[in-house]
Each structure stands twice: as C-alpha cells, then as structure tokens.
C-alpha cells in the first residue's frame with residue numbers, strides 16, 4: 166500500500182522519527198561540522214553544513230516530495246534560490262524569457278545583475294502563449310513563468326509553455342510561490358524547475374525568509390547541488406526547521422486561504438465602491454478555464470480596483486483593522502497593500518506600471534466573517 170497523499174507527504178516525507186532518540190520532530194541540527202570516524206569516514210554523509218545539514222535535508226526531501234520532483238534544494242531566500250539557478254543554467258550569450266509582470270526581485274536580478282554577465286532577456290505577457298512562442302530565439306535557454314502573476318493574477322498555461330520551451334531547447338522554470346505545491350504542481354505539467362519563495366505560503370507564518378528549487382531531473386539536481394554548495398546561499402538549520410513546521414499544515418491552510426478569498430471576492434464583486442476584481446476563481450477572469458484545469462483551488466491572493474481612484478485605494482489600505490498594511494503575502498494573517506506605491510513602485514513609468522487605484526490583499530485564515538466585515542467597514546469609510 167502507498168501512503169502518499171499530499172497532506173501525508175507534507176507531514177512525513179523526509180521526516181522519519183530520529184533513529185537515535187525517536188524524536189518525532191526532526192531536530193534542529195545547529196552544527197557547522199560533523200565528527201568523522203577516521204579520515205573521510207563520514208557517519209551519514211555529513212561533513213560540513215554548507216554542503217549538507219540534516220534539518221535542511223529533511224526540508225529538501227519534503228519539498229521534492231510535495232512537488233513530485235527528483236530533488237529539492239533549500240536556500241536562504243527565494244532570491245538566493247533564483248540566483249543559484251540562473252548562474253547554474255545560463256552562460257554569456259544566452260537569452261531568457263520572463264513574465265511581463267515578473268516579481269520585482271526577479272526582474273531586478275535579471276535586468277541589473279544577470280544582464281551584466283552577457284545574458285539578454287525579454288519580458289513577455291505569458292497569458293498569451295503565442296507571444297511566448299514568438300519570443301523564442303535560438304539562444305533562448307530558459308523560459309521563466311509565474312502563474313498566478315503578481316499583482317494582476319494573470320494565468321499562464323503551464324503545459325503549453327513547457328512544450329514551447331522544450332521545442333526550442335530551453336528549460337521551463339515556474340515560480341510557484343503564489344500557488345504553493347498544494348494548489349499546483351508544475352513539474353507534473355511538464356516544467357523542469359520549480360522555484361519557491363518559502364517565505365510565503367510554504368512557510369506560511371511570516372516568521373522566516375527562505376527559498377527552494379525543485380527539479381524533475383536528478384542530473385540537473387546534482388548540478389544545482391554543486392552550485393548550492395559552491396555559492397553557499399543555503400538555508401540555516403533553524404530556518405529550515407521553521408519552514409518544515411509550516412509546511413506540515415500547508416494543505417489545510419491553503420484550503421482556508423482559498424475559501425476565505427472566495428468569500429471576500431464575492432463581497433467585493435457586489436460592492437458599489439469596487440470597479441474590478443482580479444481573481445482566477447471568477448468565471449469572468451480570462452484565465453479561469455486554465456486555472457481550473459491546473460490548480461486545485463484559486464488561492465488567497467486577490468487584487469481589486471476602486472471606482473474612486475488612487476486616493477480611495479490609499480485610504481482603504483489605512484482603514485482596515487484585521488488586514489494589516491504591509492508587503493509580503495502567504496502568512497496566516499491577512500495583509501493589504503497598495504502595489505503602485507509599495508511592492509510595485511519601481512514599475513512606475515514603465516510598461517509594467519500597475520493601476521493607481523489597485524489594492525492587493527493576501528487573504529489570511531482568520532474568520533471569514535471578520536475579513537468580509539473588515540473590508541466592508543473600510544470601504545464605507
């Protein structure tokens with residue numbers, strides 16, 4: 166018999182009771198080095214904690230199991246994971262396709278750092294798969310997808326883009342931070358690499374910064390592990406432990422995030438102060454059919470525009486009582502922010518500029534009644 170349901174993997178994969186003590190929870194192996202039994206005599210393969218640490222190994226094995234990958238690697242942040250990946254798979258002269266509204270940190274890494282090493286890039290609206298096909302060049306080595314996107318919750322058809330990337334000899338990378346592996350598993354749809362900011366839903370409690378890569382191919386996993394050790398941007402034992410603690414409840418959290426988001430969306434849709442709601446769960450969302458196919462539910466991120474413009478949006482952000490005004494997302498607590506002035510301020514004046522009357526919320530797992538009531542009181546003013 167196979168006991169491999171998602172929630173079972175989240176709690177048990179990589180997390181056998183400790184062989185020595187029977188500890189049910191993987192201990193925090195707060196050590197930099199390991200005693201050897203004679204020169205080169207490693208007890209369980211551990212020699213130095215940049216290379217490997219048992220708490221990190223547990224997290225890496227768990228994340229690989231959750232994304233149905235061959236290998237998982239845990240990093241100090243999502244950006245550290247991205248940097249290690251890009252410097253492993255790209256060389257001078259290569260080209261990369263990124264989303265038109267890529268996460269700001271990803272855009273900054275590629276346009277300010279990776280580009281200086283002779284890598285060219287194009288930002289393409291990947292809700293249109295034909296635009297991705299048209300942007301492919303002989304030197305394209307990576308197609309980088311985010312779905313849902315931030316902050317407009319655009320949906321990309323992962324299966325089709327993976328095929329387009331492979332036809333052109335490129336790797337398909339999916340930043341799965343917004344969906345989490347519970348809602349969407351890109352490797353099972355043909356992608357080669359999944360990126361996570363585990364800071365968000367995977368950790369889920371806004372108490373740790375971390376990142377991960379999960380790959381379908383063990384050989385690519387080996388190359389990435391070589392670069393992880395060489396560059397050294399690894400997750401520390403305590404951060405790995407906190408993330409593992411969070412991941413155990415990922416399934417129940419994502420169900421509640423999605424349920425609460427649907428309730429909030431229903432309230433916003435009917436509200437006279439709201440002009441437009443962006444949520445892939447809505448029938449009216451242009452990516453709804455694809456989202457329905459590739460996601461288990463539609464997640465906790467919602468954006469909306471207000472009829473009365475930017476001032477109304479800014480005021481709303483300051484009037485909520487349960488929703489905390491702040492950046493980031495994916496924690497148990499609800500957050501609200503103004504992308505134009507906060508997370509996406511750097512896009513001002515560019516093609517990626519976000520609407521000024523846009524508000525983004527990360528719907529938490531508090532009482533759904535309270536979340537709806539809080540937004541309604543804040544919209545009343």
Ligand SMILES: *Cc1c(COP(=O)(O)O)cnc(C)c1O
Nearest residue numbers: 242243244268270342362364375
């Ligand atoms: C936050 C985030 C990142 C970067 O992760 P950090 O852990 O902050 O370094 C990458 N991609 C997406 C979609 C994010 O939301």
